[in-house]
Amino acid sequence: MGEVYRATDTRLGRGVAVKVLPLIFEQDSERVARFEREARVLASLNHVNIATLYGIDKVEGKHLLVMELIEGDTLADRIARGPLPLLDALKIARQIADALEAAHQQGIVHRDLKPANVKVASDGAIKVLDFGLAKALAASPSAVDALSPTISVSKGTFAGVVLGTAAYMSPEQAKGAETDQRTDVFAFGCVLYEMLVGRRTFQGDTVTEAIASVLARDPDMTALPANASPKLHELLCRCLEKDPKRRWQAIGDVRVELDAIVDDPHGLKLASTGVGRQPLWKRVLPAAVAGVLAASITAAAAWMLRPPPAPAAITRFSFTLPNDQNFTRTGRHSVVISPDGANVVYVANNQLYLKPMAEMSAKPIPGTAQDINTPVFSPDGQWVVFCSVPEGKLKKVAITGGASVTLADIDNPYGVQWVDDWIYLGQGAKGIARVSASGGKLETIVTAKPGELAQGPQLLPDGDHMLFTVARGTAEDRWDKAEIVVQSIRTGERTLLIEGGSDARYVPTGHVVYALGSTVLAVPFNVKTRRLSGGPVPILEGIARSAAVNTAATNLSFSATGSMVSIPGTVSGGTGLLTLALVNRNGERKALPMPPSPYYHPRLSPDGRQIAVEINDNDKDVNIWVYELAGTTAMRRLTFGGRNRAPVWARDGQRIVFRSDRDGENESLYWQRADGSGAPERLTTADRSTGQVPESWSPDGSTLTFLRFGSSTLASIWMLPYGADRKPKPLVELPVKSASGRNSAFSPDGRWFAYESTESGTARIYVQPFPPTGAKYEISPSLGLAPVWSPDGKQLFYEEVPGGRMRLVAVEVRTQASLTFGKPTPLPIEGFTQRGSRAYDVTPDGKQFLVMLPPSETASGGTGALQLNIELNWFEELKQRVPVK
16 A cells, blocks of 8 residues: 655754555546545544554645554564464453443454554554555465465455455455455454464465455364463354354454453363263262162272362462662572472571561571571471582571581582482582582592583482583573573483573472573473473563573572472673663652663663663663653664674763674774764774674764773773774783783873772772873772763763672762762662673763663662562463473
């Protein structure tokens, strides 16, 4: 019907979509009339899930519609990557139903609903497109693909009327009969089925074959997710009824039914109320027949044929941590439940807390007040083993408290398991080791191959085979690209089970559960043959873990009795969704109206009106986006092609510098106009096996500092003069071989620069004159990261991580003549997420800070409601949602 272009409304300063009627149709009065009819249709609709019409115009003889610009993929794009998770599909379907209901109330039938006509924004919101359209007549219908064309044949000119896209037509639409809102209900069913299954409801390579499938074939309902509610099966069957009289009569009824399904997507409430039990006559017939034979046989038969006992009730509740407690290290294992399900132990405020299930509160375990992680219960539930970070020791302590007992010298563990009299530890590049529960030396039982990291040891019941994760490389997403394997301790024979995921656990229900991002998946597993017997199914979402650094720990634990405890959250240091917020010096927060995304490296423009930020979707789609704080326009993607990271604004605010591999080489420096006009310009060429990260401009804009790093090169700070001579030069001479420097920041007067370096053994903040004279000042007395100067140059801010919780620190400084500085003072700005080179920025007036917040932190200020989620009889839910054959 038309060609659609992305454009800018220069009067209002916003992006728009412009739909233009092709010139070949400008002389076709029917086409022009249809085009104008679309405008009238769109103008009559005002709904959050329907694309908005801004206006209609005619320019240089061309008819055009100016419409809302909708970022994101089409639903067809999403489905092309595979079936959608059940709850995602239901939420999208719910919004589509809302849009259709609004149109039907205005007397408008879509007649061409299909995945390609649904846009899915990055925040999950959907927009239905092309309302009320009658599309072009295909010159040769038999040669047209059944998925893409929308066919319109006029009555009186051709025999029969076919309007719509073949694969999504209702039977009455395909026959050319009169249509009403029930034809949209049928198409809605086709779209929902396709989201859940990943393929079209009615197949056909040509229009004729697709129409024949619609008219004569029934959809394969066995392909629906096995863990879906029975109500969803019923809803789809009624949507796809070929007789419109037996179909849902109104999309509003479908919407109401969807609401109930979204509330119980897996039908667990149905199961708990006994829905699906056999009819009464089937349950009593065997006993009645046996009664005719003999009373004794009756009793035996009744016993043998009795209905299976109802599954144990599934109960969910949360335990909220007191306000004075914070989880210490959710990037490592921080919670565990005892084998009998009677107690939970978690790590908060750098020590262990015991939460009995029968009690309302938790209490610290005496003797564990130190920097610790990875607690694990003994098989009898009376002891807890843990790692003491400062000492590099594996220890155990009674749950009643007391003196802890040292078991072994260890590195930070990559997962721990206690089985019988042995404790098994993942040791990364060293493989998997074990130590006696009474203490002793570590004994390596699985040797990692060169370049491998071994994580999450789980000894299987046969006592010989070990289930664990193997990761390779140093990339941030290495744990989501890892392999889950089973290996014989005796022979060393290894079997690959799962590609993509980590921190696997064997569950006695006949499953393996593992993590991918912040989602936990389950897959049926035959422990005797050590083979999978089905595909993975997502069972938990939003679990706090670390997929980018440390040990890929997933904060989930289950007991032998079937209870489960978890810490909700996102991926620490990985690609979980975050929110951007402005925080004032009192710690009061205001979340920005930007969709949650995997943000990195947020930077404010020099005038404080815009934000440049990296959005990194698991290293697959990495680009720079720009957002105006006024909120008058949507977020705008700045970069295209390659992976583009780490934005830094030029001093005049006209350009943004970033690192990119767009030319197929190492990550070098580029810059581009911030308004998106013009092509990116290359500033540097990285040496082989190295990369570069832009960091700070001098106040006069003459010098850019950047980080230079590589697999065989020390990370160091370089500078790039901006002028005729753009030859990079080293800026910071590292005093020791093991040191690394980064996160450089110029002072507002340009006479000093701050940076972090590990030359003392831990990262600390240093300041040097610019240009360097050999003088150097250590600002932070202990761990310090990512320095930034206040706009007036009177303070220096940096990050520190007491107890694993990020916070900002301020240091008073004077830069005239010589540098003098005061004592570091913590600010009430904490709980933000560290990602990229620096995780925060300062507004030009110095009154607020731009930070990235995880979901566990509230937008209003202070710490969010940190909690443990507990589910009793979790095994029953697992068996229902992921049946074992």
